Amino acid sequence: MDVQLYNVGPRIPEELKFLETLSDNIWWCWHPMAIELFVRINPNLWRELSGNAKQFLRTVPQSRLEELARDPVYRRHLRAVQADFERQVPKDKEARKRDIAYFSLEFGIHESIRIFSGGLGVLAGDHLKAASDLSLPLVAVGLLYRQGYFTQVLDRNGWQIEHYPVSEIHNLPLVRARDKEGNGITISIPLIDRQLFAAVWVLWVGNVPLVLLDTEIPENPPDLREVSWRLYGGDKRMRLHQELLLGIGGFKALLAMGYEPSVCHMNEGHAGFLSLARISHLVNDFGYDPNVALETVWRSNVFTTHTPVPAGNEVFDIGLLRPYLNVFAAEAHLDVNRVIRWGIPINDRNHASEMSMTVFGLRLADYSNGVSKLHGEVAREMWKNLWPQRSVSEIPIKHITNGVHIASWVSSRLWGLYERYLTPKWAHNPPLDQLVEGINTLPDEELWMAHELCRQSLVRRARKLIQSNVRYLSGHGKEADLAKNALSPDVLTIGFARRFATYKRGTLLLRNPDRLLALLKDTVRPVQFIFAGKAHPADDAGKKLIQDLVQFAETHGVQDRLVFLENYDIGMARSLTQGVDVWLNTPRRPQEASGTSGMKAAINGVINCSILDGWWAEAYNGENGWAIEGNDYYTEDEDRDNYESQQLFNLLENEIIPCFYERSNGDLPVRWIKRMKASIVTGLGDFSSERMVEEYNRFFYEPAEASYRKLTADDAAYAKTLVAEKERLVEAFDGGKLYIERPTVEGNLSDMHVGDTFKVSTHVYLAGLRPDEVEIEAYYGTVNVHNEIVESGVEKMEMVEELPDNNYRFSCEIVCQASGRFGLTARIKAAGHDWDNSVPGFMCWPR
16 A cells, blocks of 8 residues: 655744754753753653653644743743753754764664664764864764664573664654755765665764765665665675765765864774775865875774774675776776785785774874873783784874763752852863862752762663563562662662673673672672663673673672663763762773773762773773773783782772772762762863863864865975875885995994984995985884884984985984883985874885
8 A cells, every 4th residue: 555654743832942953953962951941841651751852842742842932931941951952053054064074883872762882883973962062163074773673582591682773864853965956965976887876965063974885775776775784784795885985975974064164073984985086086176186086085084993802893805896996996097906005014015815994094094192191001012913014102193082971970969069159161171170169169969969869860761770670570589679779879889881792791790609798798888880882683692691790690689789770872871870879881991992881980079989991091090990900911811810800809809999988978979989089070170071172173174184284285395205205205215225234333232321422324225316315314112122212303414424325324313211221223215204103104215
């Protein structure tokens, strides 16, 4: 039967028309007064619909809206929110020039918009919110997943079951993207001998348009409609289709919408193919030579890696990939073998069977970073083979530590306190001294009362969720009572919530069941644990961790003190990071890239107890939480896990639990509250997404945009100069024609003291290059037990003699500034900084 579908909703009274405008922009989800505007309409319905503003307005009874239209207090509230909205989100936002394009396979903005799976997506969502708050000229690109990531249910045995409910698109704050003529935009990309079509939608995140591609349209055959069904679903071919659509289709969508970004930011390797689309655009629409286009593109790309584990980085079999890349390489006038080599480390190119999207992203980005200080070090070590002529300290992967969007994650109760006692800009990366001053004036009683209310709210929510679990639905008697009375609002509550992967060690506590049971059954100083998180559908080992927790609690009769909450999402994450007392994190160091959930806990006064990994390695100061002592010398995971489990229990038994229950000054745990305040200072002061985005803008976006302008000016004159220069450098450096002698030293290196100087000289052959095209450097620094230079310094050498046939002698003086054991050599590198970040770069050492 051919049926035409239509929707009927209540008629919004004229006095409340702004509610429709507000529901069309997810801006409301990080503004407490705007959230309250919806909640006041019907609190129970709002909770039932998980805060889906579009669906909510379509469901509210007409009579309730008419009642509110006559309520002067509600209308005054609405006008105040409208004034804030119009001040922060100007009406001409659609017409703004967008110089920066941010590509990500997932975005976690609100629990009602299920196009995310976990930390990577939530980080991307916080990036957009901060960009909006900062009025950054940014546009974002992703995929519109109809089924999204799965909904998690545990069966009676505690085994994870995945369900994929379909999101009703009319209940999302989406509008069709339109071209200048007002036509809905649909783009297509070639998939070997077929075309993949995608409708283009826009979801407004404050000032930032999030462009989403949707393949569930009639133009596609059934198998291609599935491309945008599930996040991280399907086989490798499906993942390849998704990533081609994101990178190449996403860039095509921006062009069709009239955007011409000068900087493109790849949030992980999933978006790497966008570089091919950018090159093709410059070749076909501007007439650039492919090599000129390449120089322009890679020098204005930004790449962020989030994965410190080699196995977690996306790779594609070259046999699968080549037929697809044949088409896209031809469009860009590039040789497909050359394109594939961009995704393979230089020393592996003769035998590689796979292409790495991380290598592809790093090769095609002048600006790259890890997401914490420690992760930057790990990434430099992991990818040093891309730059085989450089020491690890000189690998051009920086770090910008992640941050969280403060307004999205602070509880409403603490928001009120912060507004009263802290600097007016407390949520916007304030100066640390102003923040500390405000925190010191915050009364202990008020902070503790606000936190206890958050814990009580969490316990109420947890009980409701537990009662709906399939394991309790048919329960009666003891099972029903357990569900109703699980947890206590007055007990020390420790939370652990994140993706259940083996390296995150969600069951570390189970390694000593006797000590754990002693804590759980202690009636004098009771402790309770709340766990939550999803395992990847294909990760049975991760699912087993969840099952082990559930079965441990049931076997030992401690389900009221150790609970697992199903279907972890953004809403549950807010409740947990606002309501627990301690946030537990137990990864195997250094496999946690960042760990933003701990930052969300910190800004709510929740105290972190964590392995010194990710963000905590740079955040921990001895006063703002606890560090679980690790031991990197263990070579076996079993030994390390046993050791670190013991250290965790020592902390719990000897420090954390006594501190929480110490009430020497009446009912307040004064020492605990002091740590809470230190935690808040750390979170608000150093780990906001505004700080993070400001750093991306200052260190990456602004210089990349300036580079793009310079490269494209005057018919790409500068880019053409770089291409010619590169040809000369490749011939000299890669051809092995350059030569530099091992440096000679005037003086006795075995008898040097701090303050002494010595002269270093070397002879070089420049193979046709001019002296001004290179720099000759003395390279020196402290050495390790293998006599490898680990902390390097360089001293530029000056030409002291021109010899026949392109030979020269260079020298310099080195000052001994510190004591220790040092190594010394010399090198030739390309002059200036234009090639500092190129892969593999231009450098020659004595041989």
